Amino acid sequence: MGFIDLLKFNADGLIPAIVQDAQNGQVLMMAWMNKESVERTIKEGHTVFWSRSRKEYWVKGQTSGHFQKVVSLSFDCDGDTLLVKVNQTGAACHEYYKSCFFRTVNPDGSWYINSEKLEK
Amino acid sequence: MGFIDLLKFNADGLIPAIVQDAQNGQVLMMAWMNKESVERTIKEGHTVFWSRSRKEYWVKGQTSGHFQKVVSLSFDCDGDTLLVKVNQTGAACHEYYKSCFFRTVNPDGSWYINSEKLEK
Numbered sequence: 001m002g003f004i005d006l007l008k009f010n011a012d013g014l015i016p017a018i019v020q021d022a023q024n025g026q027v028l029m030m031a032w033m034n035k036e037s038v039e040r041t042i043k044e045g046h047t048v049f050w051s052r053s054r055k056e057y058w059v060k061g062q063t064s065g066h067f068q069k070v071v072s073l074s075f076d077c078d079g080d081t082l083l084v085k086v087n088q089t090g091a092a093c094h095e096y097y098k099s100c101f102f103r104t105v106n107p108d109g110s111w112y113i114n115s116e117k118l119e120k
Numbered sequence: 121m122g123f124i125d126l127l128k129f130n131a132d133g134l135i136p137a138i139v140q141d142a143q144n145g146q147v148l149m150m151a152w153m154n155k156e157s158v159e160r161t162i163k164e165g166h167t168v169f170w171s172r173s174r175k176e177y178w179v180k181g182q183t184s185g186h187f188q189k190v191v192s193l194s195f196d197c198d199g200d201t202l203l204v205k206v207n208q209t210g211a212a213c214h215e216y217y218k219s220c221f222f223r224t225v226n227p228d229g230s231w232y233i234n235s236e237k238l239e240k
Contacts, residue, residue: 003223003231018138018147025145027138030201042227074234076220077213081150083221093197100196101203103123107162111123114194 004035008080014050015082017041019092021099022071022085028092029100031058033082038073045070047084066090091118124155128200134170135202137161139212141219142191142205148212149220151178153202158193165190167204186210211238 009015014032021028031049033041037057040048044059047068051058061067068086075082093100096117104114129135134152141148151169153161157177160168164179167188171178181187188206195202213220216237224234 002229003225004229006223006231016136016150018150020147025140027140027147027203029196030136030138042225042229072224074221074224075231076149077215077217077222078220081220083147095197097197100198100201101194102197104192104194105123105162109122109124109162111126111195 003075004038006079007035007038007075007082008078009035010080014052015080017047017049017082017084019047019068019088020083020085021088023087026099027101028068028086028088028098031060038082041070041084042073047086060092061089064090064094066092068092096120123195124158126199127155127158127195127202128198129155130200134172135200137167137169137202137204139167139188139208140203140205141208143207146219147221148188148206148208148218151180158202161190161204162193167206181209184210184214186212188212216240 013034017033019028034050037048047060049058067089071085073084103111105111133154137153139148154170157168157170167180169178187209191205193204223231225231
């Protein structure tokens with residue numbers, strides 16, 4: 001795949017992948033891919049990450065049903081970050097928020113929950 | 121700052137920060153922050169990154185004029201990624217595209233430019 005050669009993977013072989021809701025632009029999560037998971041994401045049409053903690057491939061939604069169907073995959077000027085636009089089934093976050101970024105910081109450093117949990 | 125204690129910085133002391141246009145939801149770029157640049161971003165009201173290549177603080181826009189005025193700063197469920205919504209002046213990308221993610225991949229692995237350059 002031609003674009004793969006333009007990507008700069010970290011020393012550990014990983015590249016960060018930002019996942020964005022293709023419908024409303026909400027940033028849902030960020031996770032890591034290695035070369036094979038990037039290729040699988042394109043071929044299989046849903047996001048496939050590399051779990052740094054479990055050290056295994058992670059098809060998002062395989063256990064939860066919350067698959068992310070790929071709409072487009074872009075890469076940045078430095079080739080060291082991916083942006084994947086998806087159609088998200090259910091919640092992206094394992095805590096049942098639509099987005100993992102459900103906590104927003106106040107100017108004084110405290111924070112608040114910025115959204116509602118989805119129903120399980 | 122209370123939320124800082126919830127953040128998990130990498131072994132190198134850095135955390136990835138996704139920057140999103142607060143007006144239209146476009147993901148503009150991803151860069152890295154250390155603890156002090158997170159605090160400066162909140163206090164100064166514009167994004168301050170840590171440049172991994174130059175090993176120095178990097179106030180986005182200081183040389184280009186393309187500042188990013190912070191609208192909100194959120195953090196994810198794992199506390200290992202930031203999402204900063206900004207009002208972007210000019211282009212986020214040093215190549216004069218509004219977003220650094222100006223290349224999108226086709227199913228066959230080739231890619232195309234998905235947007236126009238802004239005028240310098």
